[in-house]
Amino acid sequence: MAGTHRSNVTMQDVARRAAVSPQTVSNVVNGRSGRVSEDTRLRVIESITALGYRVNQSARSLRRGRTGTVGLGIPTLDSEYYGALAEALSDRFLERGLRLVIETTGGAVGAEMQSLASSRLDSYDGFVLALAAGDTDHLVQIDTDTPVVLLGERALSSQFDHVVMDNIAGGCRATEFLLQRGAHRIVALGGIDSDEESMPALRTRGYLDAHATVGFDVDRALIVPSTFGMEAGYEATSRLLEQGRAFDGVFAMTDSVALGALRALADAGVRVPDDVQVVGFDNMRAGRYSVPRLTTIEPANEARADAIVDLLMSRMTHPRGDLERRVIVHPATLIERESTLGPRPGTKAN
Amino acid sequence: MAGTHRSNVTMQDVARRAAVSPQTVSNVVNGRSGRVSEDTRLRVIESITALGYRVNQSARSLRRGRTGTVGLGIPTLDSEYYGALAEALSDRFLERGLRLVIETTGGAVGAEMQSLASSRLDSYDGFVLALAAGDTDHLVQIDTDTPVVLLGERALSSQFDHVVMDNIAGGCRATEFLLQRGAHRIVALGGIDSDEESMPALRTRGYLDAHATVGFDVDRALIVPSTFGMEAGYEATSRLLEQGRAFDGVFAMTDSVALGALRALADAGVRVPDDVQVVGFDNMRAGRYSVPRLTTIEPANEARADAIVDLLMSRMTHPRGDLERRVIVHPATLIERESTLGPRPGTKAN
DNA sequence: CGCGATCAGTAGATCGATAAACCTTCAACC
DNA sequence: GGTTGAAGGTTTATCGATCTACTGATCGCG
Numbered sequence: 001m002a003g004t005h006r007s008n009v010t011m012q013d014v015a016r017r018a019a020v021s022p023q024t025v026s027n028v029v030n031g032r033s034g035r036v037s038e039d040t041r042l043r044v045i046e047s048i049t050a051l052g053y054r055v056n057q058s059a060r061s062l063r064r065g066r067t068g069t070v071g072l073g074i075p076t077l078d079s080e081y082y083g084a085l086a087e088a089l090s091d092r093f094l095e096r097g098l099r100l101v102i103e104t105t106g107g108a109v110g111a112e113m114q115s116l117a118s119s120r121l122d123s124y125d126g127f128v129l130a131l132a133a134g135d136t137d138h139l140v141q142i143d144t145d146t147p148v149v150l151l152g153e154r155a156l157s158s159q160f161d162h163v164v165m166d167n168i169a170g171g172c173r174a175t176e177f178l179l180q181r182g183a184h185r186i187v188a189l190g191g192i193d194s195d196e197e198s199m200p201a202l203r204t205r206g207y208l209d210a211h212a213t214v215g216f217d218v219d220r221a222l223i224v225p226s227t228f229g230m231e232a233g234y235e236a237t238s239r240l241l242e243q244g245r246a247f248d249g250v251f252a253m254t255d256s257v258a259l260g261a262l263r264a265l266a267d268a269g270v271r272v273p274d275d276v277q278v279v280g281f282d283n284m285r286a287g288r289y290s291v292p293r294l295t296t297i298e299p300a301n302e303a304r305a306d307a308i309v310d311l312l313m314s315r316m317t318h319p320r321g322d323l324e325r326r327v328i329v330h331p332a333t334l335i336e337r338e339s340t341l342g343p344r345p346g347t348k349a350n
Numbered sequence: 351m352a353g354t355h356r357s358n359v360t361m362q363d364v365a366r367r368a369a370v371s372p373q374t375v376s377n378v379v380n381g382r383s384g385r386v387s388e389d390t391r392l393r394v395i396e397s398i399t400a401l402g403y404r405v406n407q408s409a410r411s412l413r414r415g416r417t418g419t420v421g422l423g424i425p426t427l428d429s430e431y432y433g434a435l436a437e438a439l440s441d442r443f444l445e446r447g448l449r450l451v452i453e454t455t456g457g458a459v460g461a462e463m464q465s466l467a468s469s470r471l472d473s474y475d476g477f478v479l480a481l482a483a484g485d486t487d488h489l490v491q492i493d494t495d496t497p498v499v500l501l502g503e504r505a506l507s508s509q510f511d512h513v514v515m516d517n518i519a520g521g522c523r524a525t526e527f528l529l530q531r532g533a534h535r536i537v538a539l540g541g542i543d544s545d546e547e548s549m550p551a552l553r554t555r556g557y558l559d560a561h562a563t564v565g566f567d568v569d570r571a572l573i574v575p576s577t578f579g580m581e582a583g584y585e586a587t588s589r590l591l592e593q594g595r596a597f598d599g600v601f602a603m604t605d606s607v608a609l610g611a612l613r614a615l616a617d618a619g620v621r622v623p624d625d626v627q628v629v630g631f632d633n634m635r636a637g638r639y640s641v642p643r644l645t646t647i648e649p650a651n652e653a654r655a656d657a658i659v660d661l662l663m664s665r666m667t668h669p670r671g672d673l674e675r676r677v678i679v680h681p682a683t684l685i686e687r688e689s690t691l692g693p694r695p696g697t698k699a700n
Numbered sequence: 701c702g703c704g705a706t707c708a709g710t711a712g713a714t715c716g717a718t719a720a721a722c723c724t725t726c727a728a729c730c
Numbered sequence: 731g732g733t734t735g736a737a738g739g740t741t742t743a744t745c746g747a748t749c750t751a752c753t754g755a756t757c758g759c760g
Contacts, residue, residue, distance in 0.1 A: 001427050010746055021710050026748060037708060059746035061408035062715050076437060083433035087426060090454060101451050104440060123407045230639040244609065256635075264638040285606075286636040289580040289613040360716055371740050376718060388737060410717035412745050 009053045018047040029055060046286025069099045070312065071124040075132045076104055080284050081301075085151075088305035091130060096313065098125065105132075111329065121146040126312045128341045131156075147315030149308050153199040155327050161311045162327045163304050167199060170297045170332030171206020172213075174251050174279040177295075177334055179214055181341045183277050188223045189236060189261055190253035200225070200253045203281060207251055221248060226257065233260025248276055255280035255287045258294055262339065266291075278339040280333075292338035300330045319329065368397040371684040376574050379405060391578065418660065419449040421474040425482045426454055430634050431651075435501075437654035439478060442485045446663065448475065453483075471496040476662045481506075482549065497665030499658050503549040505677050511661045512652050512677045517549060518683030520647045521556020522563075527645075527684055529564055533599025533627050533693045538573045539586060539611055540603035550575070550603045554630060557601055572597060576607065583610025591618045599625055605630035605637045608644055612689065616641075629691040633681075642688035649678045 011029075015022040028044040034179045036044075047053070061067045070093050074082040090100040094311065101124070113297055121127055121144045130151040150162045178186050191204035204223060209216045226232040233252060241249070241264065251278035258280030262272060270276055272292055280287055282295040287294030307328045314323065361379075365372040368392055377385045378394040386394075397403070413416045420443050424432040438654030440450040451474070471494045473479055480501040500512045528536050541554035554573060563570045574590065574636070575581040583602060591614065602608035608630030612622060620626055622642055629648040630637055657678045664673065 011748095012401065012746080022746090023711085023748075024709060025406035027709090030748090032707095035708065056412070056746050058408050059715090060411050060748080062406070062717090063746080064750045065715075067408065077433045077440070078430075079433065080428070080430065083430075084428045086452075087454060088426040089425070090452075099453075100453070101449070102436075102440075103449075104437060122404060148541045186710080230635060234639060259636065260639050263641060263643075266641045285580060286609065289584060289610050291613060291616045293613075333373040346408060361718095362716080372716090373718075373741080374739065380718090384736090385738065390738080406716050409745090410718080412747090413716080413718045415745075594746090 001173060009051045010056070011053070013051055014044065014047045014053045017051060018044045020044060023125070027086050027295055044306070060194050066125050067123060068097065069101050069124055071103060071120070071127040073103045073105050073127065073129040075130065077102065080286075081282055084301060085130065085305065088302060089308065092305060092309045095307075102314070119268075120350050121182040121302060126316045128312060131313070133332040145303070147312055149312045149315070151304065152306060153202055154197045155329065156197070159325065161315065161325055163307045163311065165299055165328065166331050167202035168209065169252070170281060171203035172210045173332065173334050174203075175207045175210035176279065176298050177336075177340065178249040178251060178277055178279055179216070180349070181277060181343070184216070185222060185247045186249035186251055187220065187247045188253070189233060189238065189250050190226045190228060190257045191251075192225045193220060193223050193225045202342050203251075203253050221245070228254050228256055230256050230260035230263070233257035234264045237261040237264035238267070241265075241270070250276060250278045252278065252280045255282040255284035255296055258296070258339075259284075259286060259290055262290060262292070262294070273341045277341055280339075283335060288313070290339075295337045296335050297332045298335050299332055304330050359401045360406070361403070363401055364394065364397045364403045366587055367401060368394045370394060376631070387642065398582070416475050417473060419451050419472070419474055421451050421453060421477040421481040423453045423455050423477065425456060425480065425663060427452065427663060430636075431632055434651060435480065435655065438652060439658065442655060442659045446659075469496070474540045476664060478658055478668045497662055499662045499665070501654065501658060503552055504547045505679065506547070509675065511665065511675055513657045513661065514651055514677065514679050515654070516553035516679050516681050518556040518559065520649070521553035521601070522560045523556070523684050524553075524631065524647050525557045525560035526563070527686075527690065528599040528627055528629055529560060529565060529566070531627060531693070534566070534600055535569065535572060535597045536599035537581060537587075537590065537597045538603070539600050540576045540578060541573045541601075542575045543573050544569060553601075553603050561677065578604045578606055580606050580610035580613070583607030584614045585610070587611040587614035588617070591615075591620070600626060600628045602630045605632040605634035605644060605646055608646070608689075609634075609636060612640060614640070622689050623691045629684075629690055630689075632687060639686070640689075641657055645687045645690040646685050647682045648685050654680050 011022045011025045014025045018025070018040070020043070020061075024040060025044055028041050029048075055345075056223060057068075072086060072089055074086060077083055077086065080235055086100070086102055093100045103120075112277065124146055126147045126149075128149050128151060148160045150156065150158065150160050152162055152164045153167050155162060155164050175186060186207070188204050189205045190200055191207060192198070192200045193204055193208075194201045208218060222245075224236050225238040233256060235259065237250070250258070250261050252261055258278055261278060265276055265278075272278055278294065280294050281299075283296045283298040287296050307330070311326060311328070361372040361375045364375045368375070368390070370393070374386060374390060375394055375398075378391050379398075396696050398551065407418075422436060422439055424429065424436060428434055436450070436452055443450045453470075474496055476497045476499075478499050478501060481503065481605075498510045500508065500510045502512055502514050503517050505512060505514050525536060536557070538554050538557045540550055541557060542548070542550045543554055544551045558568060572595075576588050577585040583606060586607075587600070587610065600608070600611050602611055608628055611628060615622055615628075622628055628644065630644050631649075633646045633648040657680070661676060661678070676687055
């Protein structure tokens with residue numbers, strides 16, 4: 001049986017063996033019913049299996065002008081968040097007969113824009129770009145026929161459909177919650193006080209908003225930038241503790257950072273949530289089994305994946321341009337676990 | 351500037367504008383030096399940018415008979431282990447001018463074999479299949495021209511090159527370490543006592559070997575099967591504790607399971623490592639910052655990624671069949687952290 | 701009986717890039 | 731002078747599947 005499936009069998013060959021035209025083979029292969037009698041169909045199928053014929057995708061794509069693949073640009077696969085996103089999208093597109101091809105951008109603005117470079121884009125029937133760096137300026141230059149949906153941190157003024165996480169609301173909710181539970185000096189771990197549209201900046205803005213709402217002043221020294229690994233969270237927190245900075249709450253920009261912080265607090269003998277309360281952002285798996293379990297913001301990833309697919313599919317099927325550009329904002333909700341205190345009855349005293 | 355890059359510009363168009371033949375354009379695009387004068391080259395490039403020409407990959411693949419892509423079949427992307435693997439491979443192949451396309455198999459034997467179905471394979475110039483289910487029987491049926499490298503849990507008797515993790519040695523090392531540190535009743539969490547070639551079965555075999563080496567009997571009731579999420583580790587451990595089963599060590603088949611176990615032990619007030627020592631397997635990030643930090647087996651993933659790429663590249667470039675089938679085994683090493691006790695001086699008393 | 705419709709299928713052009721072979725110049729060398 | 735040969739191109743024939751248009755039958759129906 002070996003030696004059968006050598007890849008040079010073409011529709012021609014199948015056609016010859018079944019004594020029909022190549023076009024008829026094509027019709028069978030593509031299930032174009034009504035154009036082939038049951039009789040011929042069986043004969044063709046027999047020839048296909050006998051010869052071990054398989055469609056040449058390149059030829060098909062060339063002729064059809066479509067590739068049957070959708071691209072996904074993400075900063076990295078080595079992250080629970082993006083891994084899960086890729087998985088979710090891949091499944092959904094597969095159901096619709098499309099393959100998902102993943103490109104990693106490394107999170108650099110340059111690379112993100114490169115993956116939107118038209119040269120890249122037209123290998124795909126559609127493209128999903130997860131924008132981490134989130135620099136909107138470069139986007140407008142892109143000019144392509146390929147439908148694109150952006151997954152972003154913030155509604156950008158670009159020509160593309162857009163699914164965004166409500167980072168400001170999420171940051172606000174997390175901070176508000178800490179304030180309600182009695183924390184007054186809250187560290188914004190991994191935060192940054194800037195008016196850029198990046199994820200940390202937006203979540204920090206929520207943090208500031210929450211303080212403003214209840215009329216508390218924010219000590220800017222509590223906004224502590226860092227990168228987003230556990231290492232970074234650990235280091236940053238350790239440093240704060242060494243410096244003897246007083247704080248009773250931590251809003252970490254991501255769960256990774258939060259987990260690093262928990263570890264640093266444990267090392268220093270600081271009790272969570274008794275001495276310091278901690279809230280993360282992302283609802284990572286690890287946070288559900290950490291000691292203590294991590295209170296966090298749930299970003300509704302499944303719903304966002306659904307929205308992305310819907311947007312892209314409608315762009316891909318609809319004739320060009322009938323649709324308004326759409327922006328879908330997904331709310332972030334808080335999940336309460338052990339790293340924060342329970343609701344306090346009565347007073348708002350210390 | 352908008353409206354330029356409409357995707358129907360072909361080499362013909364560029365050629366016309368630059369007053370050369372399409373072949374010359376092709377030569378420029380592909381950097382075939384020596385066949386084009388600097389003068390013409392510049393003229394062609396000018397035309398390319400002016401018209402916004404981009405190569406049609408489908409046409410190129412059809413003609414060349416190569417797609418420039420490598421496939422990777424993995425059980426899921428939603429896992430730190432496979433995510434990191436995908437990332438590592440993607441980077442390495444990209445350096446060599448190849449795109450990596452990821453297919454998820456869901457870890458089912460059927461799906462794994464499907465992704466080796468010849469029909470799939472010939473969209474790729476090469477394929478890497480990470481075998482979780484590890485059923486060797488189906489492999490022999492596969493008959494394809496596409497080079498394939500297997501990433502497996504065990505050296506299989508198949509026709510393919512193979513990079514394997516030394517699961518037995520890893521399981522043995524972990525268990526041996528626990529025994530040395532004074533644990534006598536060691537739970538094999540997520541283990542399974544069977545002669546299949548699956549990851550848990552192999553690691554469990556290492557566990558048994560380690561006991562055999564020092565002449566200890568194993569209480570089979572301590573081999574506790576489970577799936578491989580944190581949830582499962584948590585549940586399984588909680589149940590053991592409820593049942594009042596005595597144990598002073600846990601060898602968890604994966605770090606995920608181990609982290610779930612740590613959490614369950616914490617809930618029950620069992621001290622780690624004082625009352626129970628825990629060793630995991632995989633060296634996940636989360637284990638480096640858990641409370642306590644997790645002792646684990648490091649699987650040398652980067653080295654394995656290198657090996658995979660080497661094997662596949664040589665198959666892809668070398669003429670068919672000159673090479674012997676190769677199997678590369680990577681050793682697993684132990685990383686000591688807080689979830690196990692320090693070395694004990696002197697006696698081996700309880 | 702004759703007209704259009706439906707079914708089953710064929711013929712030929714085409715998608716866009718490239719491999720292989722072929723043609724000029726022009727320079728160098730014996 | 732004739733030959734070799736490199737440099738710089740061009741021509742032509744594909745790669746394999748599919749789209750468009752067309753051909754014969756066969757059938758229903760007024």
